[in-house]
Amino acid sequence: MKRSFIREILEAIDDETISFAGGLPSEKLFPVKDLEKASKKVFKDKKHCQYTISGGIKTLRKKIAKFYCEEGFETSFENILITTGSQQALYIISRFFESKDIVIEKPSYLGAVNIFKTNGLNMSAVKLDNDGIDIKEFKKEFKKSKLAYLIPDFQNPKASRYSNKKRETISKFVEKTGGYLIEDAPYSELYFDKKTESISKYIPNNSFHLGSFSKTLVPGLRIGWVRADKSLIDKLTQIKETIDLHSSSITQHILNEYLENLKSYKKHLNILRKNYFEKMEFFAKSLEKIIPEFEFERPKGGMFIYGKLPNKNTKELVYKALEKKVVYVPGVEFYVDGNISDEIRFNFSHSSKKEIKEGLKRLREIYN
Amino acid sequence: MKRSFIREILEAIDDETISFAGGLPSEKLFPVKDLEKASKKVFKDKKHCQYTISGGIKTLRKKIAKFYCEEGFETSFENILITTGSQQALYIISRFFESKDIVIEKPSYLGAVNIFKTNGLNMSAVKLDNDGIDIKEFKKEFKKSKLAYLIPDFQNPKASRYSNKKRETISKFVEKTGGYLIEDAPYSELYFDKKTESISKYIPNNSFHLGSFSKTLVPGLRIGWVRADKSLIDKLTQIKETIDLHSSSITQHILNEYLENLKSYKKHLNILRKNYFEKMEFFAKSLEKIIPEFEFERPKGGMFIYGKLPNKNTKELVYKALEKKVVYVPGVEFYVDGNISDEIRFNFSHSSKKEIKEGLKRLREIYN
Numbered sequence: 001m002k003r004s005f006i007r008e009i010l011e012a013i014d015d016e017t018i019s020f021a022g023g024l025p026s027e028k029l030f031p032v033k034d035l036e037k038a039s040k041k042v043f044k045d046k047k048h049c050q051y052t053i054s055g056g057i058k059t060l061r062k063k064i065a066k067f068y069c070e071e072g073f074e075t076s077f078e079n080i081l082i083t084t085g086s087q088q089a090l091y092i093i094s095r096f097f098e099s100k101d102i103v104i105e106k107p108s109y110l111g112a113v114n115i116f117k118t119n120g121l122n123m124s125a126v127k128l129d130n131d132g133i134d135i136k137e138f139k140k141e142f143k144k145s146k147l148a149y150l151i152p153d154f155q156n157p158k159a160s161r162y163s164n165k166k167r168e169t170i171s172k173f174v175e176k177t178g179g180y181l182i183e184d185a186p187y188s189e190l191y192f193d194k195k196t197e198s199i200s201k202y203i204p205n206n207s208f209h210l211g212s213f214s215k216t217l218v219p220g221l222r223i224g225w226v227r228a229d230k231s232l233i234d235k236l237t238q239i240k241e242t243i244d245l246h247s248s249s250i251t252q253h254i255l256n257e258y259l260e261n262l263k264s265y266k267k268h269l270n271i272l273r274k275n276y277f278e279k280m281e282f283f284a285k286s287l288e289k290i291i292p293e294f295e296f297e298r299p300k301g302g303m304f305i306y307g308k309l310p311n312k313n314t315k316e317l318v319y320k321a322l323e324k325k326v327v328y329v330p331g332v333e334f335y336v337d338g339n340i341s342d343e344i345r346f347n348f349s350h351s352s353k354k355e356i357k358e359g360l361k362r363l364r365e366i367y368n
Numbered sequence: 369m370k371r372s373f374i375r376e377i378l379e380a381i382d383d384e385t386i387s388f389a390g391g392l393p394s395e396k397l398f399p400v401k402d403l404e405k406a407s408k409k410v411f412k413d414k415k416h417c418q419y420t421i422s423g424g425i426k427t428l429r430k431k432i433a434k435f436y437c438e439e440g441f442e443t444s445f446e447n448i449l450i451t452t453g454s455q456q457a458l459y460i461i462s463r464f465f466e467s468k469d470i471v472i473e474k475p476s477y478l479g480a481v482n483i484f485k486t487n488g489l490n491m492s493a494v495k496l497d498n499d500g501i502d503i504k505e506f507k508k509e510f511k512k513s514k515l516a517y518l519i520p521d522f523q524n525p526k527a528s529r530y531s532n533k534k535r536e537t538i539s540k541f542v543e544k545t546g547g548y549l550i551e552d553a554p555y556s557e558l559y560f561d562k563k564t565e566s567i568s569k570y571i572p573n574n575s576f577h578l579g580s581f582s583k584t585l586v587p588g589l590r591i592g593w594v595r596a597d598k599s600l601i602d603k604l605t606q607i608k609e610t611i612d613l614h615s616s617s618i619t620q621h622i623l624n625e626y627l628e629n630l631k632s633y634k635k636h637l638n639i640l641r642k643n644y645f646e647k648m649e650f651f652a653k654s655l656e657k658i659i660p661e662f663e664f665e666r667p668k669g670g671m672f673i674y675g676k677l678p679n680k681n682t683k684e685l686v687y688k689a690l691e692k693k694v695v696y697v698p699g700v701e702f703y704v705d706g707n708i709s710d711e712i713r714f715n716f717s718h719s720s721k722k723e724i725k726e727g728l729k730r731l732r733e734i735y736n
Binding site for chain 1: 396403414417456618621
């Protein structure tokens with residue numbers, strides 16, 4: 001099983017191993033001082049530690065709704081459900097659509113694939129190009145399923161971004177057929193040039209737009225959300241309530257307090273983008289120098305570089321890499337029906353420049 | 369549907385309404401200063417804000433395991449899975465046992481009933497007496513289901529505690545038949561006299577023992593756990609990973625840091641027990657004085673007083689109560705096949721003494 005393999009890899013990692021495997025944000029950039037300040041305020045009011053409503057605290061939902069409104073995507077707090085990371089949003093939506101057919105990208109995010117399997121969704125994987133999903137194939141499959149799961153911004157694992165044209169085509173087709181789009185957008189804020197409009201913006205009643213503070217702020221808050229039509233949010237909230245009553249009210253209040261200083265958050269995002277762009281550039285240049293046969297395109301955002309090492313079985317080689325104390329995820333892990341063997345996903349956000357160089361040098365030795 | 373009714377009640381509550389309805393702990397006793405101190409330490413290490421393993425942080429699991437060991441119930445951190453409240457533990461276990469038969473108490477915790485319904489478990493409800501479930505009936509049903517959900521300490525809603533004899537009979541029967549017991553124990557620490565041994569202690573491989581810090585510390589942490597055999601915990605951890613990757617690492621670390629000062633936690637528990645006992649006594653005496661026809665037994669712990677108002681339809685009356693700005697939960701809500709009408713669950717932990725007196729006076733008027 002796919003999941004066990006990744007776990008097998010991750011469990012084999014010790015402190016000396018350089019990991020390009022996980023989708024971890026850079027710890028160095030965590031704004032812990034501001035979070036500590038926020039938490040100090042939170043604990044001043046005992047009510048913040050009490051049970052709260054399943055949808056999430058209103059003040060935080062209002063702030064998230066405002067982010068959408070600022071981008072011209074009309075949204076009220078009633079369109080927002082707070083979840084324990086966007087992973088849980090995906091789980092809840094999958095329970096809602098239990099046993100239905102669904103179109104996914106090929107390759108796709110493993111966590112989603114496992115959720116769909118668990119909830120009996122029947123996946124049909126459509127080829128993902130560097131400018132988005134193959135439209136012809138998408139239309140054919142979506143016509144049947146009326147449900148799709150896409151990651152249009154800096155996809156995991158492929159790091160691709162959908163073109164505006166494909167976005168438009170998809171939104172029109174989803175609306176026309178009366179289907180639903182699950183748009184997973186954890187990396188959307190991590191752009192290197194400018195932000196692209198979501199597909200959901202044009203189909204507010206036919207979409208679930210998933211966001212998260214795990215990549216932009218810190219994963220440990222475990223706060224994500226889903227934006228959808230109010231009647232859908234109400235149904236998802238009932239499922240959420242059954243699963244865990246509500247996500248931590250303490251971390252919701254800490255985040256809410258932190259976001260009171262919006263300038264500081266926006267500044268933080270800019271630092272993050274700049275830093276990740278530099279890291280990506282460094283990783284890309286190091287790859288070109290140390291492993292020039294690796295074929296890839298520079299991503300326009302996100303956390304991953306994805307590419308191809310011609311004529312090598314990257315899954316077999318990962319065990320040798322582990323012996324050399326370096327690790328990545330072989331591309332085949334992200335395919336439901338994987339018969340490819342030469343692809344690799346590298347994470348560039350978590351390692352230091354020194355580690356990137358050293359890690360790629362170690363890989364050079366085993367790729368010879 | 370049951371859930372909607374309770375929600376309907378809770379949503380009708382405004383700030384002026386005195387609520388005996390929810391299972392809310394007393395905010396006044398939340399140790400927010402100590403939690404704030406703990407959180408300050410947590411934010412000193414950026415790693416505490418990173419992703420963590422699905423089972424929960426090891427240091428916290430070790431501390432919870434130690435609580436069991438101190439009571440002679442051998443437990444290692446590998447027997448513990450951290451969950452988002454014990455609600456989530458119950459959800460995860462229910463997904464594990466999907467579509468099986470299960471014995472529950474009559475009446476039982478509504479949150480559990482909804483989880484079982486959602487996951488297709490087929491419930492068979494057995495009468496709960498003041499010293500525990502009806503044994504004859506339990507044996508008959510458990511023989512078929514091999515699975516039971518019980519709340520032996522200060523049950524929700526009935527506030528009853530199982531006798532030692534019934535505990536022994538149940539543990540032996542569960543072991544003999546090779547079945548499983550789900551023992552929900554959120555109120556176990558809230559005893560007024562002394563702690564009773566869990567049933568699970570005698571069947572460590574045939575039980576899931578559920579605990580929570582929501583009633584003993586603060587609900588907003590959303591930290592509960594399940595204690596079970598390692599091989600079962602491994603399976604539950606996979607389900608947990610699919611649902612939300614992991615519970616907030618920040619609140620796990622805050623709790624872990626707080627528990628470093630064990631003396632302080634134990635002192636807090638003693639204050640809580642003393643305060644709740646006083647509250648219960650005050651509520652009971654006020655009931656005897658103001659609504660003497662209400663039939664009940666004083667609970668030995670927990671948060672609820674449960675009883676009977678002969679010849680009154682307590683569900684019909686709750687709407688009148690709401691008009692008078694006071695609310696409780698009619699007992700019928702806790703019955704899967706409810707054809708009783710005269711029972712009531714009162715929460716005594718959350719309201720002040722003044723509110724208790726005033727609330728009962730308002731009820732007096734509508735019960736005439």
